[in-house]
Amino acid sequence: MGQDASVQADLIAQLQVKIGSLTETIEKRGRDIFGDKNLMSLEEITDASVEFLELLVVVLGSPDPLAHDNPAFTALTRFIGEIAQQILVRGGDMDEFLRYILFLQRLFLESIEEHADMSFGRARALLTFLADLFNELMLAVFHIYLGEREQTIRAQQDELAQASTPITTIWDGVLTLPIIGSLDSQRTMIVMERLLTKIETDRARAVVMDLTGVRAVDSQIAHHLIQMMRAVRLMGATAIVTGIRPDIARALTSLDIELTDMVTRATLADGLKEAFRRMNIEVRERPA
Amino acid sequence: MKRPWHLTRLGAGLWLFEPGEGLDPGAAGDTIEAVSAALLQDRATCLYYDARAVAVIDPLYWAWLRQLARACALLGASFVLVHVRPETAYALSRHCPPPPFACAGSVPGSAPR
Structure with a gap:
């Protein structure tokens, strides 16, 4: 088993052990950010938290997790993109959603820190992997945000064109x-x-x-x-x-x-x- | 052989020309001769050219329209282009000079499109 594969296996193992507490933490934070502002219902936050972890496990279990042609990775980025879009449509702030993703990243990093017996090389590989993974997720959100902005600008331009040429x-x-x-x-x-x-x-x-x-x-x-x-x-x-x-x-x-x-x-x-x-x-x- | 166009007498010197799909604007001579003969015989005063079925008016087609309009003028009849499609008008306004003939939305007295 190569370094990458063993890193993934480590992460999967940790996720499986801590799935309950991770879901709870993710859900709690989600409620604080999105629930208070009525951007997502409590059921949606729970479902999204569980689905995120499930999709993440599938990604980690795939041979080349961060490859763009990996269907599991595509499903995960699409899932994150859909949530980002939902929040944008409901008037949410993208800054908060990006901070939420950073929070998820930190959560995983903190869980790694608890393993004192992990070698430096393995910890570095894990950190690099997580950084790459969450960077990709943030890029997906960024693309959605840009797409939405472009669509809004186009709609405004159309509206302006209609309003400024009343036949x-x-x-x-x-x-x-x-x-x-x-x-x-x-x-x-x-x-x-x-x-x-x-x-x-x-x-x-x-x-x-x-x-x-x-x-x-x-x-x-x-x-x-x-x-x-x-x-x-x-x-x-x-x-x-x-x-x-x-x-x-x-x-x-x-x-x-x-x-x-x-x-x-x-x-x-x-x-x-x-x-x-x-x-x-x-x-x-x-x-x- | 069936002609790729149709000429209809509307009455009182007015005629309607409807081009068909097989009309070749590059070989306009025979068509102009046949149309001119009909117009001359009736002492026509106006020829309406129905462009509703014409999707594209390229420079060749434009030259054919001008040629037919000139033939009408020689016979003492006016030439009026009718039923130009919006997209055709847009394209023509960009690429062709102002038409040397009249244009109308429809043949006067005809039913709406």
Whole structure:
């Protein structure tokens, strides 16, 4: 039996001897951290503590415990990852969960210290093994945390994109699109996808694009605006652009693109009047 | 041999062209001749080109549309591209110059898609 295998055997033996007290300690600490904040129910903490130790024993019993293609190790990291995810979803703090894993590591180290007759070489191998094992577990938690963060950021970006491009059917066949902020390639794609689909489903004939809320326009944004108008036209609708500030006019004219086809009006109200006019709709005050 | 397109008279000088799957935009000559003959005979004023079944309009297809539009102009008829898919419009707006013909959401008076 090699050094690694005997280290694993040592750990398994210790776990088997102390399984009761270890489970109790792990569970107690889990209750202190997660139970008080209602992040896990007491039953969940008990189940998780037992399952963790069971999975750990299986990992230790496998030939190459920390190999990434070891199904037992994958099961253990997945299990830890799932708990981390559960805690994150319930509003928990990742710091505390990582401290909990460090606590588990310390618990095992303390149990080794109690064996005074263990040789230095064996103790070092044990410590190295445990450090590697718990580092891997913390990495699994870290990945889950990063994944969750990325997902949150993506969701926020989507929400922001939705909120900042409210396409409204203001009249049958007339859409308004106030563009707020900046227009990068990704946002242009999102706006255009929504706008063109809306034109198709609503059978819209006019789109009033209001640029009053556009922060700044460079040549790239100007290109995106032109592209948007072109696509609207291809869908068979008229794009009426309103709220063009002097700096936007400057950017658009610097592009060396033919703008004679572009329908523009000073304000959103004027743009709507133009859309109505083109659709033979007349809006007027009723005589008193 | 069955033609890979269909031409329908809508009435009052209006015609509808529906391309089929086998339409070869690279060999447009015969199609343009046949369409022109029908339009000329009816003294057509407008040809609607239904693009709802056209998934991709690449430069070759774009050239074919422009060629047909030019033929219509020579016959005194306008050319209107209808039912362009949103994804096609998006792609065209990125890669092609503004169309030298009109576009419409649908053929006037037709039922919704």
